[in-house]
Amino acid sequence: MDIGAKLKAIREERGMSQRELAAKAGLTNGTISLIEANRTSPSVASLKSLLDAIPISMAAFFSTLEDSETPKVFYRAHEFTEITPGGDGAVSLRQLGKAEHHALQVLHETYPPGADTGPEAIAHDGEEAGIVVRGCIEVTVDGQTSNLQAGDGYLFDSRLPHRFRNISDQTCEVVSACTPPTF
Incomplete structure (x- = not known):
């Protein structure tokens, strides 16, 4: 998964600037820029702070495609x-x-x-x-x-x-x- 691109898409979908997200998450807008460009990977704690600031859960952020009509039971x-x-x-x-x-x-x-x-x-x-x-x-x-x-x-x-x-x-x-x- 392209974490940076997904973070950017969700941030823009919510109408937030990098600066606004950075302020809410307690990070610098330079850090947000690096993450969105996939030039750095956020720690679990930093990613959690970013997603809480949007707000969106890690589960929703990393959701996979799953047929909602036929629940999947087994996973490889x-x-x-x-x-x-x-x-x-x-x-x-x-x-x-x-x-x-x-x-x-x-x-x-x-x-x-x-x-x-x-x-x-x-x-x-x-x-x-x-x-x-x-x-x-x-x-x-x-x-x-x-x-x-x-x-x-x-x-x-x-x-x-x-x-x-x-x-x-x-x-x-x-x-x-x-x-x-x-x-």
Whole structure:
């Protein structure tokens, strides 16, 4: 998905200038310009701030085509929606299906060594839960921090500020869910 082009199209559709979006999201208009030109990739936290300023949910922003008359039940790995494509040590978030048509959002998350969701904590409506499938992840929720290993999990009110970081030297994978799909 071309994140920059989609962000620009939605911003223009809503009649917002880059400067206005930047002010509402707490970023510079130069940053907005770089993102829209695909010259930089936003962190998860920055993208969340941008989408909150528009406002549009991550689920709606990254919605995939899904036949509304015949609900899709099974998805192959290549059919997941890339919310953040990863690469170059960045977090990869892959969404199962079109979350805006369901009461639950499911993500397959991959954190390379040193990757995180961004320097700022994220907060959004709903509840969030996940299980570490492989590796180790540092999770901070409302000031409480824990290092979770494969087989460990978390469950919290996602209105609380939270952040995920891989402080290990191995890739971490997490399968998570959010309800309602507001992330």
